[in-house]
Amino acid sequence: MRSVSDLTARARIRDAALARFGTDGIAGTSVRAVAADAGISPALVVHHFGSKDGLRQACDDYVLDSIRSGGEAASEALGEVLQAATPVRRYLARALLDDTPAARALFAEIVERTETWLETGEAEGWVRTSADARARTVTYVSWLLAPLVLGDHVGRLLGGDPAETATAVRGARAGLEMLTNGLFADDRWLAAFTAIDERNSR
Amino acid sequence: MRSVSDLTARARIRDAALARFGTDGIAGTSVRAVAADAGISPALVVHHFGSKDGLRQACDDYVLDSIRSGGEAASEALGEVLQAATPVRRYLARALLDDTPAARALFAEIVERTETWLETGEAEGWVRTSADARARTVTYVSWLLAPLVLGDHVGRLLGGDPAETATAVRGARAGLEMLTNGLFADDRWLAAFTAIDERNSR
DNA sequence: CTGATTATTGAACGTCTGTTTAGTCCGCGT
DNA sequence: ACGCGGACTAAACAGACGTTCAATAATCAG
Numbered sequence: 001m002r003s004v005s006d007l008t009a010r011a012r013i014r015d016a017a018l019a020r021f022g023t024d025g026i027a028g029t030s031v032r033a034v035a036a037d038a039g040i041s042p043a044l045v046v047h048h049f050g051s052k053d054g055l056r057q058a059c060d061d062y063v064l065d066s067i068r069s070g071g072e073a074a075s076e077a078l079g080e081v082l083q084a085a086t087p088v089r090r091y092l093a094r095a096l097l098d099d100t101p102a103a104r105a106l107f108a109e110i111v112e113r114t115e116t117w118l119e120t121g122e123a124e125g126w127v128r129t130s131a132d133a134r135a136r137t138v139t140y141v142s143w144l145l146a147p148l149v150l151g152d153h154v155g156r157l158l159g160g161d162p163a164e165t166a167t168a169v170r171g172a173r174a175g176l177e178m179l180t181n182g183l184f185a186d187d188r189w190l191a192a193f194t195a196i197d198e199r200n201s202r
Numbered sequence: 203m204r205s206v207s208d209l210t211a212r213a214r215i216r217d218a219a220l221a222r223f224g225t226d227g228i229a230g231t232s233v234r235a236v237a238a239d240a241g242i243s244p245a246l247v248v249h250h251f252g253s254k255d256g257l258r259q260a261c262d263d264y265v266l267d268s269i270r271s272g273g274e275a276a277s278e279a280l281g282e283v284l285q286a287a288t289p290v291r292r293y294l295a296r297a298l299l300d301d302t303p304a305a306r307a308l309f310a311e312i313v314e315r316t317e318t319w320l321e322t323g324e325a326e327g328w329v330r331t332s333a334d335a336r337a338r339t340v341t342y343v344s345w346l347l348a349p350l351v352l353g354d355h356v357g358r359l360l361g362g363d364p365a366e367t368a369t370a371v372r373g374a375r376a377g378l379e380m381l382t383n384g385l386f387a388d389d390r391w392l393a394a395f396t397a398i399d400e401r402n403s404r
Numbered sequence: 405c406t407g408a409t410t411a412t413t414g415a416a417c418g419t420c421t422g423t424t425t426a427g428t429c430c431g432c433g434t
Numbered sequence: 435a436c437g438c439g440g441a442c443t444a445a446a447c448a449g450a451c452g453t454t455c456a457a458t459a460a461t462c463a464g
Contacts, residue, residue, distance in 0.1 A: 008441095009441075025229050027230030032420085043444085128385060130379060131375075136379065146344040146348035150348075171337055174334050179384060182383055187382050210411095245413065245414080248453065408463085410462095413457085413459090424447070425447090426443105429440105431440090
């Protein structure tokens with residue numbers, strides 16, 4: 001029953017909403033616009049989803065499922081979503097900014113998974129030790145998500161189509177390079193930061 | 203004339219709009235709500251700014267000026283904005299997502315400034331060489347901006363108040379650590395990525 | 405003090421919003 | 435054949451939206 005209706009109108013509405021919400025924002029999208037994109041009447045979307053907020057929740061659930069079912073490793077699944085599904089990408093960025101409950105849960109979940117992943121790496125010796133492991137994980141995850149949120153700007157400045165895979169790969173490679181070799185050749189900035197930090201806390 | 207009126211109603215409207223736009227989004231904010239926050243009538247905001255879009259442009263200009271006048275070094279000025287002015291921070295994040303012309307210009311400008319800064323560092327030996335300098339700069343800037351856009355999530359996961367300075371400092375320090383020492387102790391991920399990349403392009 | 409310019413408002417406009425209601429259509433079990 | 439439930443719609447609702455307009459209050463040059 002679910003899968004049958006999921007191939008028809010209900011899914012079309014959800015997909016249209018995902019795209020619209022992603023590009024125009026949730027507040028900037030009207031139920032009528034979604035209905036028009038899906039080729040149905042505005043009354044049908046509330047028949048299927050109860051309300052506009054119900055539709056948004058359905059989008060949240062769909063995106064979460066897409067990511068969770070994408071694989072085991074957080075970075076892999078995210079990487080795929082990041083490169084492939086542009087509407088999902090945009091929606092996710094909006095949801096993260098709008099502080100949707102689903103986005104909140106997703107962020108926490110990614111951080112948790114990444115934390116254990118980094119801990120494993122640390123134990124096995126391919127991840128360096130850190131003075132503040134938690135802060136490092138959270139910062140690392142925010143860096144992972146950065147091109148997702150700022151994808152358009154990154155893409156534009158890297159020339160070419162923001163949606164094109166090659167552009168995203170270029171950025172990802174540059175990031176990996178920084179995370180492997182480091183960006184700075186000496187610790188002048190880290191030392192300077194530590195100095196300022198100590199002066200402030202003293 | 204400008205400075206006189208800028209201390210009174212006009213400035214109050216702009217500040218109220220900045221805060222509202224930042225938290226609720228531009229489309230999610232009504233002129234009436236801004237007017238109520240500023241303690242004036244809705245008709246006055248259109249008298250001063252022409253339209254809602256005019257108000258948004260005024261906010262854009264104000265934020266750009268705030269950042270540009272903040273200092274010479276891009277990272278310093280950004281760092282201050284990132285830590286201090288929360289409403290500006292939130293507004294900037296929204297503007298970057300909504301692809302405002304001002305946000306577009308700002309991003310390009312930061313990238314340009316950072317590019318020359320990194321080139322200097324490379325010449326002076328405190329920045330490592332890169333296989334793709336442009337991609338590295340853009341990625342680095344997106345990482346700089348990441349805690350700005352995802353500040354709430356980062357702050358929440360790092361415990362404590364997201365607006366509190368100490369939280370932001372913790373994240374910044376962790377980031378600096380990764381950029382100085384690297385995150386990965388060997389090049390297994392970089393090598394793996396390169397391998398996949400070559401396979402795909404072949 | 406007068407006149408003109410500006411700041412500010414209340415009320416109204418037309419449009420768009422999310423949602424409701426009453427109803428039609430169609431497939432399916434009995 | 436019948437009726438029943440779900441998909442679907444046109445029309446309407448009340449409210450919020452951005453904006454306009456005429457009018458009042460404040461400001462300031464002469």
